[in-house]
Amino acid sequence: MESISDFVQYLVSSLSVGGLYALMALGLVIVYGISQLINFAYGELIMVAGYGLLIFGRSWLPWLIVAVMSILCAIIFALGMDQIAFKPVRNASPTTMLITSFAVSTLLQNIALLFISPRPRAPRLPSIFVKSVEVVGIRVKIVDVIALAVSIVALIALQIFLRKSIVGLSLRAAADDFTMTRLVGVNANKVIATAFAISGLLAGIVALFWIGRIGQVLPTVGFQPVLIAFIASVVGGLSSIKGAVLGGYILGFLTIGLQTWLPQDVNAYRDAIMFAIVIVMLLVRPEGLIRPAFSRETR
Amino acid sequence: MTLLYLSKLNVFYGANHAVRDLDLQIEEGEIVGLIGANGAGKSTTMMSIMGAVKPRSGAVVFDGRNITGMAPEDVLKLGIAPVMEGRRIFQSLTVGENLRMGAATVADKDQVAKDIERWCILFPILKERYDRPAGNLSGGQQQMVAVARALMSRPRVLLMDEPSLGLAPLIVADIFKLIAELRSLGMTVLLVEQNVRMTLNIADRAYLLNLGRVEFSGTPDQIRAEADIERTYLGGGQTSAPAASPATAS
């Protein structure tokens, strides 16, 4: 660590990346919690929002409206994949559901390949994505600060939704005991659709910053985020919202830390090390760092 | 007035004829016991009332309306709330959140707030543990949460499946006292129980089930008077009961 300024930079980028990772993991976990589906096609929701940015961005609309429309696209696709592909296999084994989501993921990627382009395209992005500011001698990227703020706001908003609204309560209740949730009169399909909608919303928010960071969108753009979401949620705890958030932030600090301090040739093995950790976690502590407080009832 | 009745109800689990030609009726304001050994068809009967199991034939009529084969959500909205075996509270939700989930079908927020207050007075433990995860509560306390949660939808009939299961005898006595108290508040209760003695202490009438059939029905006194029944089904009957049916397993 050279100086305070380096440390603050590290802190800001770790927190901002960690926040994004937390949102990625949450999008996966919120669906897994109630339907036991690990949605491989979650990355393609990020892709959809990315192409939304590209396509709507060509219009004269202000960028913020473009961003909102892109997020809406991700939500619509999330609801659509639930209705068309996942609802019919809801009672099948987790393995079947996982294979289905793998197929949905391939399908959407190749649709983008066929109808848009295999080549990366650069969507219109506002200048804040490249600018930096200097505050008391410390240089930070504006986008990092915004990402940090947005992720924290999103996490708090989600927490309020899950604690205060009856739909949010139903989501948590359904993760505890799905059958009983139906028996208190909650419409099961609605709850699951809500989970998918939130997943799409999170994917959309993530897409803004992820694509803002890399500056381009291509059919496989969602793959890296979905891998990150896998790692973060397995490490943090697949059935725990808190775990997903924790896992996301841990991974954020870890990636930025490794990038900063690890020699380049070791860094090449970063993904391999991360996924080796995933395997070890699954074996040693399959419930993740944050154990669900209570063993789940059999459904 | 007859609030709920079943007529000639037949339920199958695959080839297993779990409930046979069952007739049953519950008057408003009554506690009716449904007793019998493990696998007698008690839970299956309850599940058919609440719509969790579809009967092959026969009818479930509630308040003059045929509700046979209706979805559980709709049955609940009509005013029949279940308290499931094993309590099935939402463990990671707080006690308060469990109560709010019980009123998931109620749109009127004031009513929900008023009801929560009301049940917190009747069950002081709920108030005490209001913001704690319900999974941290003891078995007896969880049963209170389960009952209060069911009451939150303002049902006219409460279906209770084995509320005494797995609880210490002292707690069981408390639970039964509570059920009797509910009647004084005007609640109608169908009580499915293996604990025959306790059930007969509080019930107005009871049905004795054996192998899916009503073996005997009447007032607690009438049932107690049947010494034979006592010996056959209520005494050693439980240990020599037929293998558990899917009804009790599910």
Next chain:
Amino acid sequence: MGNISRPLVSKWSTPVILIGLCVLVALIAIVRDDAVFLRVVTVMFISVLLAVALQMFMGNSGLGSFGQYAFVAIGAYASLWFGLSEQQKRVTLPDMPESWWIHSQHYPFELAIVAAMIVTGIVGGLIGIAFVRLRGASFTIATFAFLIVINRVALQWEEVTRGSRVVIGVPKQTTLWIAVAWACLAILVAFVFKESPWGLKLRASREDEDAAASIGINVKLMRWIAWTISCAMSAIGGALWAYFIVQFTPNNFYLHETFLIVAMLVIGGAASVSGAVVGAISVALSSEFLRQTENWLNTQRNDGTTIGNLIPFQLIGFTEIVLAVVMISVLILRPSGLLGGRELRFPRGTPQPGVTDLAENIDE
């Protein structure tokens, strides 16, 4: 079952039919004598072998693996280590230090395949000791994580794989008949395993692991056996493929390939060997047909012909879209696959319900 011999005869007709089917397709390829078709069919038999290997594990255990191509990759590269001469290694794997023991190893093609199989079997067996403890989705995620680990390691470890650069100078030694022979052997192995006491026990655990364990079945051991054999068989596929395609990188053993092999198994029906064979043949042939159509349409488009003018853009990914749609439809409408989990048999006497019951599909 009163008459033991009859169901046995009927049962063993399955590998006979499947092997006959393979030989028939191979003969058609020989008779047609068309270089492209010959290539397609040879690759198809490697897919049959891989699908059968995956079926042996997935179909019997009911667990999903996304990690098979990790072992295909290990098999492919291991076959280079053992099958290339020192001279060839200097070209193909130039970064491998000559002081390494493996650098001096050189065996005939067939032995190199066996060596690759043993190496992969050991790797698979070791990782399998840990993996068999996992259930359901955790297992699939772990295998997927392993695929990524192997992919990333292979891309970086230039000494043993040449990293992300294409390996060159591998002799083309896999012929149609070699591929057919190994595919048929794989079918036989998978079938024998399925009908063996081990296979039966494993299938008993498919629906309810705890129930199977409670009647004294060592589920984890049965799983491990199937997994390890499946890994070793996958290595054969990798080796055959390496010596047929002769130019590849670690990224040729990754997601797209995983998708194809899983699609084959799902479409054919994962619960039976016949399902894997039929799935592999139909997916391989139809995707080749689709790809050729795709290419033809693209040529038309480039040439600006009448049909070509109707195509608004370059067709890419069309094949995968069709496959994915078929796969999702099968999962929804017929989760047990085209064959419904049944084996192909000669109709002989009365049907044997007791035998077919065991071959039921993996999804309820």
